Amino acid sequence: MAPTFDSVNLFDFVVKEGNGVKGMVDLGLSKVPDQYIQPKNERINKINMEAEHMKSLPVIDLSGLDGPQHDQVAESLIKAAETLGFLQVVNHGLPIELLEAIKGAAHLFFNQPAEKKSIYLKGISPTPLVKYGTSFVPEKEKALEWKDYISMIYTNDDDALKHWPDQCKEVALEFLKESTNMAKRILEVLMGNLGVTLDDSMVDAYMGTKFVNMNFYPTCPNPELTVGVGRHSDMGALTVLLQDGIGGLFVKVEEDGDVGRKGEWIEIPPIPGALVINLGDTLQILSNGRYKSAEHRVRTTSTQSRVSVPLFLVPKPDVKIGPLPQLVEKDGGTQYRECLFGEYMSNFFAETHQGKKSLDFAKITPV
Numbered sequence: 001m002a003p004t005f006d007s008v009n010l011f012d013f014v015v016k017e018g019n020g021v022k023g024m025v026d027l028g029l030s031k032v033p034d035q036y037i038q039p040k041n042e043r044i045n046k047i048n049m050e051a052e053h054m055k056s057l058p059v060i061d062l063s064g065l066d067g068p069q070h071d072q073v074a075e076s077l078i079k080a081a082e083t084l085g086f087l088q089v090v091n092h093g094l095p096i097e098l099l100e101a102i103k104g105a106a107h108l109f110f111n112q113p114a115e116k117k118s119i120y121l122k123g124i125s126p127t128p129l130v131k132y133g134t135s136f137v138p139e140k141e142k143a144l145e146w147k148d149y150i151s152m153i154y155t156n157d158d159d160a161l162k163h164w165p166d167q168c169k170e171v172a173l174e175f176l177k178e179s180t181n182m183a184k185r186i187l188e189v190l191m192g193n194l195g196v197t198l199d200d201s202m203v204d205a206y207m208g209t210k211f212v213n214m215n216f217y218p219t220c221p222n223p224e225l226t227v228g229v230g231r232h233s234d235m236g237a238l239t240v241l242l243q244d245g246i247g248g249l250f251v252k253v254e255e256d257g258d259v260g261r262k263g264e265w266i267e268i269p270p271i272p273g274a275l276v277i278n279l280g281d282t283l284q285i286l287s288n289g290r291y292k293s294a295e296h297r298v299r300t301t302s303t304q305s306r307v308s309v310p311l312f313l314v315p316k317p318d319v320k321i322g323p324l325p326q327l328v329e330k331d332g333g334t335q336y337r338e339c340l341f342g343e344y345m346s347n348f349f350a351e352t353h354q355g356k357k358s359l360d361f362a363k364i365t366p367v
């Protein structure tokens with residue numbers, strides 16, 4: 001028989017003891033517990049995208065950067081960065097076998113008994129490089145997110161192979177390296193368009209902190225009442241995301257354009273072998289608002305559990321982020337104040353997911 005939880009023992013079971021949403025679902029649930037029911041304005045209606053929109057979502061063949069198509073490909077990357085803040089890439093250089101292996105490794109990790117995963121819970125993890133958890137900031141959220149995750153911070157190869165979980169360390173490390181190389185090329189194009197030649201010290205400053213997460217979204221009896229991840233933008237420069245074939249990743253259109261009208265939510269459809277790239281707040285700030293960090297969220301499903309694997313490429317904590325001076329001069333003013341990325345990050349993790357509110361930390365409000 002399905003268990004009944006009161007609010008205290010549910011929180012303890014799922015969050016504190018590390019059973020996660022998966023542990024709760026595995027007990028057999030016919031209805032989502034109240035703690036997971038989102039307010040009406042946060043729920044995600046299944047939107048059937050019109051075929052027309054699907055076609056115009058940017059899917060970019062990255063191999064074109066190496067040949068005569070370079071300028072056209074660069075233009076598509078820039079346009080996506082200026083409008084949706086989201087794009088998909090194919091022919092990105094990561095072997096399909098690696099992508100499949102990572103998804104397999106994510107399932108292997110989450111399918112373990114809770115006691116194997118909970119060793120990495122915040123506060124008791126044997127290493128600061130690995131953290132396992134559920135939802136985003138469960139202590140503060142009014143409604144919890146239907147998601148378990150593991151986060152693996154990169155310092156160097158030896159540390160990764162020593163401390164990251166056995167089920168996924170090798171593939172996650174390879175994914176991190178290959179994706180970082182690809183993302184550098186994209187950043188090069190985006191910065192070039194702002195009049196900046198990307199050098200190694202800049203790559204190190206803006207993408208010098210790297211972490212790979214593995215997200216697990218168990219099947220949900222009431223997808224219409226819950227969210228897998230609530231509305232947010234990512235904080236860093238670029239995120240490279242591998243999603244499986246289940247679907248459910250939605251992005252909010254920032255401006256009227258080819259892909260939809262301002263305020264509409266559109267789905268980033270799973271494309272076998274493709275990778276999703278999205279821009280984070282850092283690039284919106286550096287570009288003085290030219291590039292858009294994308295507000296996105298994830299729907300749950302009742303049919304199959306979903307995995308996704310984002311690589312977050314974010315500035316080092318001691319790096320100052322602010323609009324590039326030449327842009328401020330050109331624009332005759334600045335939209336954002338300069339701040340230390342470490343401070344930006346602390347603020348980001350201290351707040352619940354609330355759309356692009358994270359940017360307010362750096363925004364200059366007109367008086």
Ligand SMILES: O=C(O)CCC(=O)C(=O)O
Nearest residue numbers: 215229243249298308310
């Ligand atoms: O699962 C996804 O598709 C996206 C996850 C996400 O947005 C995140 O982890 O920041």
Ligand SMILES: [Fe+2]
Nearest residue numbers: 232233234296
């Ligand atoms: Fe995200």
